[in-house]
Amino acid sequence: MDLVPTLGARLLIQLWRQLQVSRRRLPSPYVWLCPERPRFCLLSKEEGGSFGFHLQQELGGARHVVCRVEPGTSAQRQGLREGDRILGVNRHAVEQEALEAVARLIRASGPRVLLAVVAGPALDTARAQQGDGALLCPTLGPGVRPRLCHIVRDEGGFGFSVTHEHQGSFWLVLSPGGAAERAGVPPGARLLEVNGVGVETLTHSQLSRRLWQSGEQVTLLVAAPEVEEQCRQRGMPLAAPLAEGWALPTRPRCLHLEKGPQGFGFLLREEKGLGGHLGQFLWEVDPGLPADKAGMQAGDRLVAVAGESVEGLGHEETVSRIRAQGSRVALTVVDPKADRFFRMVRLSPLLFLESAEAPASPQSTRSASGAETEDPPGADTALPRAPRGSRQCCLYPGPGGGYGFRLSYVASGPRLSISQVTPGGSAARAGLQQGDEILEVNGRPVDGEDDVDRLHQLAEAEPPLCLKLGARSPRGWSGL
Known part of the structure; x- marks a missing residue:
């Protein structure tokens, strides 16, 4: 893999950037409708911790209000303020959602979540001027989002070289037909993360070292030029929770089980998993029973019941949520390989599960309501x-x-x-x-x-x- 930018590659990158600067653009539709753009807060938390804020819902409306921000937390450091209204969670607009649904999205986001928020007075002004139908939360459609691409080295290496202008700003030049192109890396992509670690503070030599230390496989978060431009127009950060997966080595699995005369046919046990953290693991999968037929494997870790995250819940509460589903239940699981992968990239596996696979049942929706x-x-x-x-x-x-x-x-x-x-x-x-x-x-x-x-x-x-x-x-x- 060549990490030294060629003259031709550098010229191409500079030409593309000059064209983007020189183009005349009309304001996006969002600018016409809202006098103040939402702020975007990218929050992170440690294992077993919280993002550091509290929500309440306004009576008679669907507005989700930040009512408290804990000092010294990620929420405070990222500028979340009491009185802010949450308009979006990751790639979802949530203005019309119930509070329990918003809380469920935030908790399912895992260690990182991107919130679109606006100060209360600005939202009230926009509503008064444009009505409740005003477009207030910019979003990115499918295919126009950052990509999480997993690349496996072949005889030609990873199939890309890196060019840069200054510290933290890197772009990829692809080898035609190489491993990176096959993994879905778009031409002219901006490099955002390597194996879950941001590159904005890295020098070129530090980036080279990280890529070399990746060995035979590397997972990159990248953004195509058009994605970078869309985010710039909307004032959105190129954040990992917005990403869509391309050629990932593994994904979460949704298992649909219907209880038979002998039950579901598996044992749920709480034990320590990766990093010594407690989790709910599936064992003793009986051959020929519903769990086995649905594709359950001994050692899978349970991450959601009926589409709702169970991360951080104790054993008894997790069992109760499964039982509350009755004779039919949808379980989202990850095997050890998937568990290691998503912990490495610091993203929840639920972000890469098709929403249609595990619709939330009425029971799961009700069980999520701790919001007020x-x-x-x-x-x-x-x-x-x-x-x-x-x-x-x-x-x-x-x-x-x-x-x-x-x-x-x-x-x-x-x-x-x-x-x-x-x-x-x-x-x-x-x-x-x-x-x-x-x-x-x-x-x-x-x-x-x-x-x-x-x-x-x-x-x-x-x-x-x-x-x-x-x-x-x-x-x-x-x-x-």
Whole structure:
């Protein structure tokens, strides 16, 4: 592989860039419709950590409001602010989505997520001027996104050379018919990452060393010239969570199982996987039973149930989510090779699973709701308060079999409320807070003292336990 830019390659790159600068362009349709472009925040988190912000949904609307940003976190460092409205998650516009669906997309994004946000006043101004149908979230269509390309060296090497103008700016010159071209690298592509590591801070010699250390295979995140131009016009970063996969060595698998007379035919076990991190692994796949027929392999790691990520969940809660699907369930799994690959590139395997493969069932949608619907805080505290909002939370028992909260009954005022929430328990993860009033239990209204006994009986029944809550405190959050 030749890493020394040739004179011809350098001239081609410079000519292309001059043409892009000199072209006269009309503003994109988005510019005409919105006085202020969204900001894009690329957040990252460590294993077992969070992105560092909390969401709430405005009452009577589909606007998702950042209601708290944790100090010292990725969210704060990337400029996310309290009061920002989230318009997009990765490549999805989410303005009209329910809050639980938005939270599900963020959690399924894995260690990195790209958020399109706009300050509340700017959004209100745009809505007032253009109406609710205004185009506020720019997106990239299929085929016009960065590419994640896996290249296997052949007798001609990786099939590309690298040219650059200054530190961190690299472009690829392809060998016709070479390994890079066959792996889907487009002509004139800008190089963004090598094996999950950004190149923006690398010198040419450091990049050369990384490519050499890759051995016989390398995974590149690249952007074609037209993709770079589309992102420039929309003010979007060339971010990895936007990528589409080309010639990847492995992908996640979606297994559709229907329970037979002898069950599904596999064992789910919690154990340490790559890097010593706990995960849910599939073992003892019985020959001829539904799991085996669906293509399950011993040692697969479970990453989603009915399209919803189970990363970070404990064993009991994961089992409950599988059982909640009934006799038919869709499981998204990765084998050890796929697990190593997606951890290396620091992207969730769910980003590379066709959405049609694992549609979220009503049960999975309900189980995701730990997000809250509340009145937005008023700018003037002297104004009369709007009626209190309510929210739905569906809980699954934790490892000890409990839901992680205690009840309080009062004859006057709110009859049944949450008196204590166990930190880290199922109730805490679903967003229950001390003082929340219980309005309904599994669809039945709460109106008497005997509801305490009835709630305890329901807690022992088949999960999930679905509560309709009215918050007594002025704010509530869904942490992400």
